[in-house]
Amino acid sequence: MPKAGKTSRIVVVGTGAVGSSFAYACFIKGLCHELILIDANEEKAKGDAMDLNHGLPFAGSAMTIRTGDYSDCEDADIVVLTAGANQAPGETRLDLVEKNTRIFESIIDSVMKSGFNGIFIVATNPVDVLSYVTWKYSGLPSERVIGSGTILDTARFRYLLGQAYQVDTRNVHAYIIGEHGDTELPVWSLTDIGRRSIDQYLAEGKGPSKQELDDLFVQVRDAAYHIIQAKGATFYGIGMGLVRLTQALLEDENSIHTVSCLARGEYGLKDVYIGLPAILNQDGVREVVELRLNEEETRKLHHSADVISQVIRRG
Numbered sequence: 412m413p414k415a416g417k418t419s420r421i422v423v424v425g426t427g428a429v430g431s432s433f434a435y436a437c438f439i440k441g442l443c444h445e446l447i448l449i450d451a452n453e454e455k456a457k458g459d460a461m462d463l464n465h466g467l468p469f470a471g472s473a474m475t476i477r478t479g480d481y482s483d484c485e486d487a488d489i490v491v492l493t494a495g496a497n498q499a500p501g502e503t504r505l506d507l508v509e510k511n512t513r514i515f516e517s518i519i520d521s522v523m524k525s526g527f528n529g530i531f532i533v534a535t536n537p538v539d540v541l542s543y544v545t546w547k548y549s550g551l552p553s554e555r556v557i558g559s560g561t562i563l564d565t566a567r568f569r570y571l572l573g574q575a576y577q578v579d580t581r582n583v584h585a586y587i588i589g590e591h592g593d594t595e596l597p598v599w600s601l602t603d604i605g606r607r608s609i610d611q612y613l614a615e616g617k618g619p620s621k622q623e624l625d626d627l628f629v630q631v632r633d634a635a636y637h638i639i640q641a642k643g644a645t646f647y648g649i650g651m652g653l654v655r656l657t658q659a660l661l662e663d664e665n666s667i668h669t670v671s672c673l674a675r676g677e678y679g680l681k682d683v684y685i686g687l688p689a690i691l692n693q694d695g696v697r698e699v700v701e702l703r704l705n706e707e708e709t710r711k712l713h714h715s716a717d718v719i720s721q722v723i724r725r726g
């Protein structure tokens with residue numbers, strides 16, 4: 412629930428599959444007082460606002476939901492960017508960079524002209540590159556430009572580990588870091604299930620074998636390809652992930668999530684947006700959490716950062 416005494420406003424730009432799933436989850440959770448929907452396809456945004464409002468009599472708390480324009484961003488606490496093209500079957504997230512960067516140029520310009528001074532959450536792919544683009548174009552401090560990063564991959568990882576060990580996912584502590592894409596990596600060395608490390612499980616011969624764990628990570632990394640093949644797009648998981656991020660910010664939680672944030676020397680990385688664990692509160696990214704990675708994880712993280720950096724520098 413939003414804090415008493417302050418009217419909280421979230422603007423969603425792009426009410427396609429991801430934006431409308433986020434809006435729906437946000438509504439069910441009663442996360443803010445005002446939810447404003449903007450889309451280049453005004454009819455789509457209008458239809459979503461009508462449809463959502465018809466759920467009001469069943470909702471736990473009142474919320475104003477309406478379509479708007481960029482002037483509504485002036486008073487927004489958070490602008491969530493979900494506009495742009497999604498992947499066709501077989502396309503990578505990085506393949507989207509040119510068209511979505513062009514779309515972002517005009518969107519960021521319009522948002523900033525409103526006088527917006529809140530926090531951007533970016534979900535559009537390739538999310539690490541577009542978070543960097545949003546930071547550069549907006550001129551906002553990097554703490555207030557946050558990409559959804561590997562929050563969804565971490566959720567997929569925890570879900571599958573919970574299934575594999577038959578343990579509640581809330582007792583699975585595990586991160587996927589790096590690019591939200593093909594070069595992401597699991598932090599196996601620090602993964603634990605109820606305070607028992609994966610190495611301990613392997614040594615005791617309990618749970619999945621090493622090969623099964625490697626396969627499990629491949630399922631995480633390639634999940635989007637399988638879902639897109641099956642139904643054309645992924646949207647519920649990220650919708651929930653974006654709600655979780657929004658809640659962490661609005662409710663000043665100081666909770667840790669693997670988001671795309673600017674590395675400024677952490678992990679030996681600089682000037683790149685990449686998925687890392689970060690402490691989030693009402694000011695945005697309070698701190699990037701530096702984990703003690705092993706050598707292989709550090710090498711893979713640097714490779715992932717190089718891939719993102721090359722795309723950023725090319726643009």
Ligand SMILES: NC(=O)C1=CN([C@@H]2O[C@H](COP(=O)(O)OP(=O)(O)OC[C@H]3O[C@@H](n4cnc5c(N)ncnc54)[C@H](O)[C@@H]3O)[C@@H](O)[C@H]2O)C=CC1
Nearest residue numbers: 425426427428429450451452494495496497534535536649
């Ligand atoms: N970060 C993550 O974990 C995830 C990211 N995504 C990404 O989210 C993005 C959106 O995906 P979907 O919602 O499935 O696509 P979609 O095609 O359903 O929706 C995109 C929406 O953006 C709107 N749009 C396009 N240009 C615009 C502009 N200039 N201004 C305002 N609105 C504009 C379109 O009219 C459309 O309604 C894609 O880039 C996709 O890859 C999708 C799932 C997970």
Ligand SMILES: CC(=O)C(=O)O
Nearest residue numbers: 504536563634635645
């Ligand atoms: C599409 C996408 O980025 C995902 O589902 O992970």
